[in-house]
Amino acid sequence: MNNLISYISRQWNYFKNRFFNIVGKSQLNKFMKHIILFGPPGSGKGTQAKQLEKKFNMIHISTGDLFRYEIGNKTPLGIEAQAYMDQGRLVPDEVTIGMLKNRVNKHPEANGFIFDGFPRTIPQSQALDQFLNERGEELSGLISLKVDDEEIVVRLLDRGKTSGRADDASEAVIRKRIEVYNDQTAPVFNYYDDKGKAQEVEGVGTIDEIFNRLSSTIEAL
Secondary structure (H helix, E strand, O other): HHHHHHHHHHHHHHHHHHHHHHHHHHHHHOOOEEEEEOOOOOOOHHHHHHHHHHHOOOOOEEEEHHHHHHHHOOOOOHHHHHHHHOOOOOOOOOHHHHHHHHHHHHOOOEEEOOOEEOOHHHHHHHHHHHHHHOOOOOOOEEEEEEOOOHHHHHHHHHHHHOOHHHOOOHHHHHHHHHHHHHHHOHHHHHHHOOOOEEEEEOOOOHHHHHHHHHHHHHHHH
16 A cells, blocks of 8 residues: 555656646646635634545645644654643744644645644744745635634533543633634734735534535635
């Protein structure tokens, strides 16, 4: 199986390079879409990203998965991140961005990327834009799942019954998380809205209903 995957990867890279030579990188990148899936904790980003990943042959990148991989595999960035966390300090942006770059660069075959949980701040947004620009690419759009605060509280308390997460079990903690999101992360929406790249999608409904709304939005980008 590993030999087959390696063969397919080599073939893809061969034909992709041939295509580069024919139409040029700038033309090929027009077929790629890079999406920020945005919204407060409990808005359903992770659930939707997994389905969108399959439909559009994109790679879903969540900051949680990045940290678990890098720390679990004791990579240089993972070791550095763990050192900050052990000291109770925030992991610097350059470490998180380094992890993200590693993940993106591992998937030249992707039709694009779904960024989930990143960027959280305007400096991170600027760093993402710079990274994509260095690749001759750009962000296609930010799509925010619109869910009101009370619905978020209900969802996370319900999730807390099975997730085992302490921060899902306390209404006071949940409301604090929402407050932090509104104060620190929501301005990212305005940053991309000023560039004409942000839009909202109704995040209440069945999983399939929300998925169809997101799919239509991505297809229109």
